[in-house]
Amino acid sequence: MKLKKLLAVCLSAVSIFGAGVMAACGERTPHGGDSSGGDYGDVTFDAKSGEMYLGSKEGKTPVKITYSEGNGNEWIRSLSASFLQAEEGKDYYIVLTIDPQATTAMSSKLEAGSNLDDIYYLLASPWQSYAALDQLENLDGLYDTVVPGEDEKIGDKITGTWKTYGQAYNGKELGYYIFPQFTSVTGIVYNKTMFDEFGWKVPETVSELKTLCETIVSDTKGSVAPFVYPGKVSGGYWDFIGTNWWLQVTGEKKMNEFMKFESSDVFNADLLDSPSYGKLTMLQTFEDIIVKNKTKYIAKMSGSYDHYQAQQAFGAGMAAMIPNGSWIQNESGEDIEDEIRMMPIPLMDDALTGEDGKPVTYNYSGQPSFAAIPKQAGNKEGAKAFLSYSCRDDMLRMLTEVSGTPLPFDYSVEGIEFNAFQQSCIDIWKNSVTWFEDSRSPLWTGLKIRKFNAGDPYTNLIVNYPGVTADSWCASEYAGVRDSWDTLI
Numbered sequence: 342m343k344l345k346k347l348l349a350v351c352l353s354a355v356s357i358f359g360a361g362v363m364a365a366c367g368e369r370t371p372h373g374g375d376s377s378g379g380d381y382g383d384v385t386f387d388a389k390s391g392e393m394y395l396g397s398k399e400g401k402t403p404v405k406i407t408y409s410e411g412n413g414n415e416w417i418r419s420l421s422a423s424f425l426q427a428e429e430g431k432d433y434y435i436v437l438t439i440d441p442q443a444t445t446a447m448s449s450k451l452e453a454g455s456n457l458d459d460i461y462y463l464l465a466s467p468w469q470s471y472a473a474l475d476q477l478e479n480l481d482g483l484y485d486t487v488v489p490g491e492d493e494k495i496g497d498k499i500t501g502t503w504k505t506y507g508q509a510y511n512g513k514e515l516g517y518y519i520f521p522q523f524t525s526v527t528g529i530v531y532n533k534t535m536f537d538e539f540g541w542k543v544p545e546t547v548s549e550l551k552t553l554c555e556t557i558v559s560d561t562k563g564s565v566a567p568f569v570y571p572g573k574v575s576g577g578y579w580d581f582i583g584t585n586w587w588l589q590v591t592g593e594k595k596m597n598e599f600m601k602f603e604s605s606d607v608f609n610a611d612l613l614d615s616p617s618y619g620k621l622t623m624l625q626t627f628e629d630i631i632v633k634n635k636t637k638y639i640a641k642m643s644g645s646y647d648h649y650q651a652q653q654a655f656g657a658g659m660a661a662m663i664p665n666g667s668w669i670q671n672e673s674g675e676d677i678e679d680e681i682r683m684m685p686i687p688l689m690d691d692a693l694t695g696e697d698g699k700p701v702t703y704n705y706s707g708q709p710s711f712a713a714i715p716k717q718a719g720n721k722e723g724a725k726a727f728l729s730y731s732c733r734d735d736m737l738r739m740l741t742e743v744s745g746t747p748l749p750f751d752y753s754v755e756g757i758e759f760n761a762f763q764q765s766c767i768d769i770w771k772n773s774v775t776w777f778e779d780s781r782s783p784l785w786t787g788l789k790i791r792k793f794n795a796g797d798p799y800t801n802l803i804v805n806y807p808g809v810t811a812d813s814w815c816a817s818e819y820a821g822v823r824d825s826w827d828t829l830i
Contacts, residue, residue: 381422393418394434395425404723405436408462409443411710412523412744413671417462419743424730429489433723447715451476457715459724462522464710469786471713472509472518478714480507480517483725488732495732503749506779507711509786519711520728523746524775526667526683526704526766527581534680535565535661543684547586550687551630554638557661568631569660571651572644572800578651578664579631579799581705582686583623584776584792588703589692591619593776600780602790605826610815617815624798624811626689632802644804667746667766682765685772704773709749749775789829794822 386393394401408417417437424430438458440446444466450457451471471477484496484507499521507519536543539560544550554567570577588596599607599616606612610621631638640660643651655663667683685702692700714724730736737752745763747754747770759767784790795818801809822829 381418382426384422384425386418386422391437391439392434393421393425393437395430398434401432401434402720402723403436404433404460404720404727405438405458406460406462406727407438407440407443407446407458409441409464410439411464411668411671412746414439416740416744419739420731420736421727423736423739424727427489427730429726429730433720433726435727447713451715451717454717457718459714459718459720460727461713461715462710463519463713465707467786467788468519468711468713469509470788472511472516473786475511476716477511477518478716478718478721478724479511480520480714480725483520483729484517486725486729489730490733495729498732498750498752500749500751501775502777502779503709506709506777509781519713521749522710522712523740523744524704524709524749524770525706525746526769527706528585528664528666528686528704528769529582529662529684530655530665530669530681531662531684532655532658532660532680533682535658541661543682544687545685546688547626547630547690554630554634558637563637565658566640566660567638568643568662568664569640569646569651569654570643570664571646571648572803573647575800576797577643577800577803578648579627580707581664581666583627583799584705585686585703586623586626586689587619588705588774588776589686589689589700590622591616592693592701593703593774595619596776597779600778600782600785600792602780602782602784605819605823608794608819608822610812610819617819621811621815622689622691624802624815627799628802628806628811632806635803635806639803644800667763670760670762671744671746681762683762683769684765685769702769702773704770704775706775706777709777784829790822794818 381393384393384395392398406417406421421435421437425433425435436458443461444463447457447461447463448466448471468477484494484499486495487493488495488498496517503521507517507521508515509518510516511518531543535541539557541553541556541560542549544553557565557567570579591599595616601607607615608617609615610617612618640654642654646654651663652665652669654660669681688700688702695701712728714721714728718724731740732750734752737748737750738754738757741747741754742757742759745759745766747767754767754771778792780786782790795814798811798814798818801814802811
């Protein structure tokens with residue numbers, strides 16, 4: 342029952358999603374978290390300085406890149422090595438810096454207007470605010486650039502929600518200010534070894550999930566909890582399950598309408614045509630399955646765990662499932678693919694159906710990872726050349742193969758050999774509609790309003806139930822937004 346190799350999960354300083362927000366710990370290191378120089382052919386990688394170069398640095402201009410380690414290190418190192426060996430990279434060398442607090446680092450440097458790197462790979466950040474302050478480089482020209490060695494423009498190759506997600510106002514006009522990177526798959530990671538041992542079936546519906554939880558408790562005589570979660574992280578990662586359920590009963594179109602925040606009524610869960618009616622339905626399901634049975638279904642001490650500790654508990658066999666995402670294997674740095682899988686999110690009873698009559702499945706990807714170029718970066722030309730090169734089909738396939746994570750571009754993943762865990766994530770991605778949190782509302786970009794505007798409902802319910810219920814939480818949220826609406830706008 343023990344995921345022995347996952348016990349070392351805390352050894353690496355990395356970043357991961359949390360309700361669309363990247364949690365992080367550890368210190369900034371140039372080389373990206375290990376002392377190995379690696380094998381990158383003719384490209385030299387100095388693990389101490391983080392420098393990568395072909396031949397020598399003499400007469401070449403650095404492209405300085407800061408990233409976090411949620412998807413490991415190999416994707417950025419392999420991409421950099423390939424770029425340096427291509428015609429597009431002949432005039433440059435790369436300097437890589439790992440920083441779990443990359444957003445904070447960029448923010449403070451933007452404010453100071455100095456010592457900025459050329460590319461920052463980020464996740465959740467108030468990037469629309471940076472754009473509004475004219476602190477980010479406009480990327481319209483880059484989106485209009487033909488992919489090196491191909492016939493298609495970058496903007497035409499980008500898929501789905503990203504067509505609009507990367508846009509913001511710079512105070513004057515709408516433009517692209519961030520560049521797409523990985524698309525995570527989120528939901529429930531389960532211990533396949535344990536499931537196989539006890540003969541547990543992966544649930545297809547919320548009713549089956551509830552039955553499974555009871556079976557886990559019964560079969561293990563309470564020694565294994567159905568779930569463990571990081572209580573110290575806002576949302577406890579439950580949002581990876583909850584927002585998927587919310588989407589199932591609300592639909593992508595209505596969720597996008599919700600994210601416009603045009604009226605306080607979008608938070609009124611009593612209105613059947615309001616997106617928040619789906620929010621209430623989702624939270625009621627969460628309450629029924631998890632909250633009411635928290636003493637049985639949640640591993641003890643979960644409330645005191647950060648994301649590393651929760652994964653350690655999962656790895657030690659204290660729980661059969663954990664709300665998490667496709668990054669968990671890369672984050673652990675261990676060979677665990679044979680022992681864990683990502684399961685498709687169980688379907689709500691009233692999940693919407695598509696044109697084929699089948700329930701529509703969603704993949705909530707929070708706020709996706711992206712790249713940004715500061716307006717005052719020293720080598721914007723080199724940064725754009727690097728990002729442009731990363732859009733080649735062969736590079737997209739390499740990035741997916743190395744990280745096990747898809748990207749929001751039109752390219753094929755056929756023929757790529759994924760390990761067992763990665764394949765389970767890719768299958769979900771291919772068969773789901775991916776949805777990002779995306780809003781042009783100044784209430785959103787100004788950080789005045791969130792999709793859960795009364796804070797974290799999941800942990801609130803777990804800790805305070807029955808004093809707080811799904812119904813009372815949604816009613817309180819709506820009252821707060823309604824009463825402060827004039828002030829907010």
